[in-house]
Amino acid sequence: MQAIEILLIEDNPGDIEITRQSLNSGKINNKLQVVMDGEEALDYLFQRGKHEKSNLPDMILLDLNLPKVSGREILKALKEDELRKSIPVIILSSSEAAADIDESYQLHANCFVTKPVQLETFMDVVQVIESFWINIVRLPDQL
Amino acid sequence: MTQIIDILLIEDNPGDIELIKAGFDEARMAISLNVISDGEEAINFFDGDEKLPDLVLLDINLPKVSGFEVLKAIRSNDASSNIPVVVLTSSESESDVTNSYKGHANSFITKPVDINKFLEVMKSIENFWLTIVKLPSEQTADRSYC
Numbered sequence: 001m002q003a004i005e006i007l008l009i010e011d012n013p014g015d016i017e018i019t020r021q022s023l024n025s026g027k028i029n030n031k032l033q034v035v036m037d038g039e040e041a042l043d044y045l046f047q048r049g050k051h052e053k054s055n056l057p058d059m060i061l062l063d064l065n066l067p068k069v070s071g072r073e074i075l076k077a078l079k080e081d082e083l084r085k086s087i088p089v090i091i092l093s094s095s096e097a098a099a100d101i102d103e104s105y106q107l108h109a110n111c112f113v114t115k116p117v118q119l120e121t122f123m124d125v126v127q128v129i130e131s132f133w134i135n136i137v138r139l140p141d142q143l
Numbered sequence: 144m145t146q147i148i149d150i151l152l153i154e155d156n157p158g159d160i161e162l163i164k165a166g167f168d169e170a171r172m173a174i175s176l177n178v179i180s181d182g183e184e185a186i187n188f189f190d191g192d193e194k195l196p197d198l199v200l201l202d203i204n205l206p207k208v209s210g211f212e213v214l215k216a217i218r219s220n221d222a223s224s225n226i227p228v229v230v231l232t233s234s235e236s237e238s239d240v241t242n243s244y245k246g247h248a249n250s251f252i253t254k255p256v257d258i259n260k261f262l263e264v265m266k267s268i269e270n271f272w273l274t275i276v277k278l279p280s281e282q283t284a285d286r287s288y289c
Contacts, residue, residue, distance in 0.1 A: 082245075086245050106225045114277055
């Protein structure tokens, strides 16, 4: 089976490391790409500049608070784009605010997950996300 | 705090309805499951003034009106546009998968044929959507008071 490409858009190095370790520890064949700011994320997803030849991911883990361009703007751009709107976007944010949750769904995030503060719980949550979206859910065909 | 999670199941197959109910029987949280068995009735439900669900499980092949039309109606109605919709169907067709995501379904799941696997999938849906995920806040447009 072809590796599932996951794009993590996250600026916090600690959270990147936890997510990476957690995704490496499972049995699922995945390939993780990381982009650390919103502007570069847009270049990556819309295949511009140095990311001209990037592959579109099978799913996206998106933080909301990012340097330069916010996660909301990235979400909006993706879900308004005819080709890219089918890529599942999982919001993975430290926010628990109802306004952030509601706005994300309004902008068509596929789901909203709050990062747990505790390390082990965070790792468990990433593994549940991986297992649900890769083993249970049917992802769209690779674009 | 006991919060009841309202789930609306839009499904016409009695066997699948039973399995889904059985899957939620063992849930760790309080769930209220309502069932609507045809597409037209589902659209009328979202056009009406009944309390909106927290989560929708939607079959694609429904009598009268397809699940895609129901999804479109849910997404085009302001009060229901942000309710998570999990497509749960026997279809494996790639165009159904793509069209569901393009219509802003939140996830697409093919029902396993094997009963035990179906129950495992129900457990995963419960664990992911009701435990890990933050659902939108209660619909503010409480239409029952309109």
